[in-house]
Each structure stands twice: as C-alpha cells, then as structure tokens.
Amino acid sequence: MARIRSVKPETWVSETLAEVSIPAMVTFLGMTNHADDHGRHRDNAAIVYGLVWPMREEISRADVEDHLQQLAAAGAVCRYTGCDGRKYFHYPTWHNHQKIDKPSLSRLPACPHCEPERCGVCKGPCIQRAALAATPVTTAETAANAPRVFAETSANARAALQQPNEPIPAPAALTVPAAARAVAPAIDAEPKPVPTSQKTAGQTAFDEASPKARRSLPEPSAPGSRILDPGSSFPTGRQAPDAAVLTKQLVGEYIAACTERPPESVLGHLGKVIKTLLAERIAPEHVQAGLRRFAEIQGHPSRLPSLVNDAMNARGAGLARPGFRPNVPAHQAWTNPVDAANAYAEEL
Structure with a gap:
C-alpha cells in the first residue's frame, strides 16, 4: 500500500544519488512511497517496474534491474536475502530522512548486515543475524533458559523406585563402574514414601502475626431479610411477608x-x-x-x-369530610325571609 513520503531539499545535491542515472534516481524516489515504515521492500525488478514505471514504455524490467544495481553500488539501497530465503532491499538512511508518526511493525525480514531492528518474520531479533555473528554471545536470557537442577527427586522417579520387578536402565553416560557398585550400599527395594505433611512447595511461615485480629460475628448468618417488620418502627419479631x-x-x-x-x-x-x-x-x-x-x-x-x-375508607353510609362534627348542624343556604331582623337576630 503506497504511502505519502517526504523529499528533503538536500536530495537534489546528494553525492550518493549523483553517482546513478536519472531513471535510477526516479526509481529510488518512487520506491519510498511503496516501502514500509522501516524502509523495506521486496527486491524484485518486475514488482518495482509495475509500481514506479507502469506508464512508461521506454523503461523495461531489465532497466529497473540495472537501476537497483546502480543504487546498491552507490550505497543508496542495501540488497539482502532475508531469513525466509527471499530477496529484499532497504534504505540505510531511512530514519534520517523519514519522520513517521506511529510507525507500524514491519512484516518483512530485517537486513542481517546493518539493521538491528525487529525482524518481521522472527518477531524479534533476526536469527540470521545471530547466526552471522562471529562469536556466540551469552545473554541473561540464555542463562535463564539453562536447565535447572532440583534438590528433590521427581515424583515419577520415586514411583519407579517402588517397582523392584522393573529396573530402570541407567543412561550410558551415567553408568556406574562395577567397582563403585560393589562398594556402594544396596538400595532398599521398597523405599519409604515421603510423608505428605513433610512436603513443601517452598513456602515459609511468617515470623510475626498479622496486626489485624480475626473478626467473629456475634450471630450466625441466615438467609433472608434482616428487617423484621418494615411497617413498624419497633421490631415485633414478625418476618415481612413475601x-x-x-x-x-x-x-x-x-x-x-x-x-x-x-x-x-x-x-x-x-x-x-x-x-x-x-x-x-x-x-x-x-x-x-x-x-x-x-x-x-x-x-x-x-x-x-x-x-x-x-x-379501606368506607365509613357507614357516606364519606367523612375533614373536620366533620356530627353535633353541629349542616350548613343551610341563604334565604330571603320576610322579616330578616327576627330571622337573623342572633347572627346580626
């Protein structure tokens, strides 16, 4: 997938590119758009021709191969064979001229000669680069992967010793001489198994006790709601109905x-x-x-x-009004009596 790359002004005054032809220089600049974020690409003249020169009939695949040879001779590109057996090339000065934000991991093998970066095939340091090293380097990882010797005998070995009828043949490198076997004490046919209480997995007891004392609940835990009577402010001992x-x-x-x-x-x-x-x-x-x-x-x-x-609210024949007093007569509508003074003497 083609990407946008930058071309610096010093490209046009580069002494390295001045040693190659102008079509080779165009091939060099064109392949920067198709190389991955680490400047690697397949070294195949047919692929490069189809990516850079698809619209030019005057350039052939043989010309593109000549371009790659010129660039490799000038040091503009480095051609190599990856750890998967295929041919690739990369730009040695890629990181000096291309500033890529959040580069993606390369899927192509790294150059075993001049690239200490991650190999896309090996998913780490290239095994081919390690093979080309003159002297082996002992690293902490190699020491960590070394076989460890355990003080305790394996459980499978103990089980085998408990079967006297089927002796285990010793390896050739570990065969004990006959004289040593005569001096060595005999091994019991049925060795006593190690008690389970004496087996440990390497854990040790703490020297000091925990500062937090163990808590004890005053009453046993029981399922269900702990609220006895939700409808009362005082507990009555009755469980709330479901x-x-x-x-x-x-x-x-x-x-x-x-x-x-x-x-x-x-x-x-x-x-x-x-x-x-x-x-x-x-x-x-x-x-x-x-x-x-x-x-x-x-x-x-x-x-x-x-x-x-x-x-819930039935009260006899009718509903009770707020503030209803049965001893007080009901309200009577206003009327216009003939003698208003005698009719309303007490109220007036």
Whole structure:
C-alpha cells in the first residue's frame, strides 16, 4: 500500500544519488512511497517496474534491474536475502530522512548486515543475524533458559523406585563402574514414601502475626431479610411477608370464588395490580376485601384499586369530610325571609 513520503531539499545535491542515472534516481524516489515504515521492500525488478514505471514504455524490467544495481553500488539501497530465503532491499538512511508518526511493525525480514531492528518474520531479533555473528554471545536470557537442577527427586522417579520387578536402565553416560557398585550400599527395594505433611512447595511461615485480629460475628448468618417488620418502627419479631407468595395466594382465592377459571391474561393483569397494591404497603386484608367485591361485580382488573379504596375508607353510609362534627348542624343556604331582623337576630 503506497504511502505519502517526504523529499528533503538536500536530495537534489546528494553525492550518493549523483553517482546513478536519472531513471535510477526516479526509481529510488518512487520506491519510498511503496516501502514500509522501516524502509523495506521486496527486491524484485518486475514488482518495482509495475509500481514506479507502469506508464512508461521506454523503461523495461531489465532497466529497473540495472537501476537497483546502480543504487546498491552507490550505497543508496542495501540488497539482502532475508531469513525466509527471499530477496529484499532497504534504505540505510531511512530514519534520517523519514519522520513517521506511529510507525507500524514491519512484516518483512530485517537486513542481517546493518539493521538491528525487529525482524518481521522472527518477531524479534533476526536469527540470521545471530547466526552471522562471529562469536556466540551469552545473554541473561540464555542463562535463564539453562536447565535447572532440583534438590528433590521427581515424583515419577520415586514411583519407579517402588517397582523392584522393573529396573530402570541407567543412561550410558551415567553408568556406574562395577567397582563403585560393589562398594556402594544396596538400595532398599521398597523405599519409604515421603510423608505428605513433610512436603513443601517452598513456602515459609511468617515470623510475626498479622496486626489485624480475626473478626467473629456475634450471630450466625441466615438467609433472608434482616428487617423484621418494615411497617413498624419497633421490631415485633414478625418476618415481612413475601409479596410474590401473598400475590399468588390472593389470586388463588379469587379463582376459587369464580365459577369458571378466568383467562390467563386477566389473571396476569390482576396479579400485577395486586402486587402494586402490596408494594404501596396496603394491608392484605383490604386487598382481600376488594377482591371479594371484584369477584361479585367482575369487570376489568383496573377496577380493583377503587374497590380496595372503598374497603379501606368506607365509613357507614357516606364519606367523612375533614373536620366533620356530627353535633353541629349542616350548613343551610341563604334565604330571603320576610322579616330578616327576627330571622337573623342572633347572627346580626
């Protein structure tokens, strides 16, 4: 994928590019748009020809190969064979002239001669570069990967020692001489296994105790709500009723009062209304009284709240007004008597 690259003013006075022909210089500048963010590209004259010279018939693939040879001889590009066996080239002075913001990782192999960067094939330092090194370098990573010797015998080896009928042949490099075997004490056929209590995984006990003392709960934990009676400010010892169970119970009483089982849609709507009334802290007795009245008159389930309200606020034949006093006569409308002075003498 082509990218936008910069061309510095000193390019036109470069002594390196002055050693090559003008078409080779155009190939050099054109391939900067197609090289990756680390200045690497495939070294193939046919590919370079199709990227830089697709509209020029006077330039052939052989000419492009000659351009690459000129650039490599002048030191403008470096041609190499990657660790995957393919040919590539890169710009040795790429990072001196191209400032790329957030460069992407290269997918191409690094040059084993002059690029200490990440290899796109090896996903790190190129193994080919390490192979070309004159002397091997011992690094901390090599020391870390060295085989470690454990003081404790492997569990599989102990299990093998417990089988006297199947002796384990020793390797040739570790064979003990016959004289040494005669002097060495005999090994028990059935060695005692290591007790489980004596096996450790390397952990040690703390020298000092924890500064925080262990907490102990005064009472055992129990499921359910810890609020005994939500409707009272003083605990009475009664558990709050479950709204879902109470709703099913009230709906079941309503179904029992009906001659035929109502439709499920009616029962579902009725259950939602009952659950809403119970959530408003309305006593179940009032909801039950409203359901009995609803079973008599039937209708839409939305009528249930008004029937529950009648069961809650019924006071004899009528409703009581705020500040109602039964001993005070009711208000009488103003009239125009013939003798107003005698009729309203006390009030006047």
